[in-house]
Amino acid sequence: MSQNLRIALTKGRLQDKAVSLFEAMGLDCTPIKNPGRRLIHTIPNYPLDGVLAKAPDVITYVEHGVCDLGIAGKDTILEQGGAFYEVLDLGFGKCRFALAVKEGSDFYGTYKTRRIASKYPNVARAFFARKGMDVDIIKIEGSVELAPILGLADAIVDIVETGATLKENGLVPIETVAPVSARLIVNTASMKLRKAEIQDFIARCERELEKK
């Protein structure tokens, strides 16, 4: 097949990091950096087309095979799940999911069913299921830190980078739920049907990552 491989990149910070990685690999990323009105950006010196999408859509595109490859954060992968190959930890976009409570509160010292606020209800549910704990999970879209302060929840499960936002709001992380970083994902059928091209791309990424 003569069509280029297609990769979906998560817009925003991960996009910039991905572009830096690609440029270090020698890919000319001018079309992605100056997208104009185009939606599909063809790399001039490598058989690759890029599209930019929100993180959950990256997974959807790859899962359905309309993109062969994708770069998405492990946070979105854990929350959304899906059937695809997760072939590479790209090492950037590092942070972690943590369980955080109000400073001084004893989260585990009670028999009461605890209520957890999170933007990532599936991640929170899986974490407590692994512990064998029944909890009430409440989905919050915006600033999750507010929920324990207002008394809506006993704890939150959220992404923590430096912990500064938590600290400002009188919350402390008490446990790591999962480490997070950007991942390269591959559609299952593409991996089989375009093995040589995809392996070449993965190998180039790996070589560049090893230099760091």
Add this chain to the structure above:
Amino acid sequence: MNYTVHTPEGTRDRLFAECRERRQVQRALTALFRRRSYAEIITPEVEFYDLFLQSGNPLPQEAMLKIIDRSGKIMVMRPDCTTPIARVAATKLRTLPLPQRLYYDQTVFRSGDAHRGGSSEIAQCGVELIGAAGKKADLEMVALAVDALKAAGLERFHVELGHVGFFRELTARVDMPAEAAEQMRSLIEGKNFAALNDLLEPYDGQPAVRPLRRLPYLFGGAEVLDEAETLSGGSDALDYLRDLYGELKHAGYGDHIRFDLGLVHQIDYYTGVVFRGYVEGAGDAVLSGGRYDKLVGAFGRPAQATGFAVDVDAVAACLPAAAPVRLEMLIHYGDGEFARALAVLDVREPGSCELSPCRALESTLSLAREKGASVVLVLENGGERLVEV
């Protein structure tokens, strides 16, 4: 939402081309299955929930659409065709000599995730070869899988073989807690190279870890069997696959055969050779099958078995769209001319000609204009004439 005019999520009305394409694939597959002496089986659309809890059945309960009947029993809309067939083979067919060859052309129902674009009604055509083990049975099944995709009209496709025995042999050589082994299996299935490396690091001292680490990479042409051989120092499952491949190649199937030794899904259900069909244009496997030697026995009559199912609509979506038949002619017939009108209609290409229900010729002509027919055949008083629209 107005529940009187919408269909439930995951279901859809199918019309015109979608129906033709689905039926075309079903006809091609079922004709092939019959030609290979498989007999059709139709099982109930509703079964007891308990049926699908047998023998490592991989379906999670949330994937099954449930109904509570009047007496309070839990029923499910058929989520899979193989389990009911295994039940039939072990019970109603128990006096028949084995092997039995059965095929089905049925819908399975799954409750998928909302808003993921998946379908809850999946049209499957598939076969089961019950009561036969060994290379000849696997050869027949894999060759049938290739022929099925070919018969459906596909050209650029692979059928990819794996063997759960290879993974089992390798894990048996490693000293590792069962929980870690299961985690390793799921990482191999997901080709999650990075996490697999992290997981295996504490076991690096053991030589059998090396082939496990490479397992997600061991897919492609027959050369992966050689690499696996070198890495593992030999294995019964590899020898079996190599032998099977030799026969397939000799019979002319080699071009469509690939391997994936990291095919380790549903490990409690499958017992031997597993395979999947991939087609250019489909984002996921369109054919899936393998050997399941424990399932029939769970219903009281041990019998080794293998089979596969084809996702009919996924295959249909990869075929070039057939041009729709255009309506060319309306037949306007007078009193006493119905038989003559039918005689004309029945010899025309289906879809190219329709009877007009109108009394007045004027109305038929305006109907013809509306429907885009170019000519009206008028049958009146024993005579006939063509009127251009």
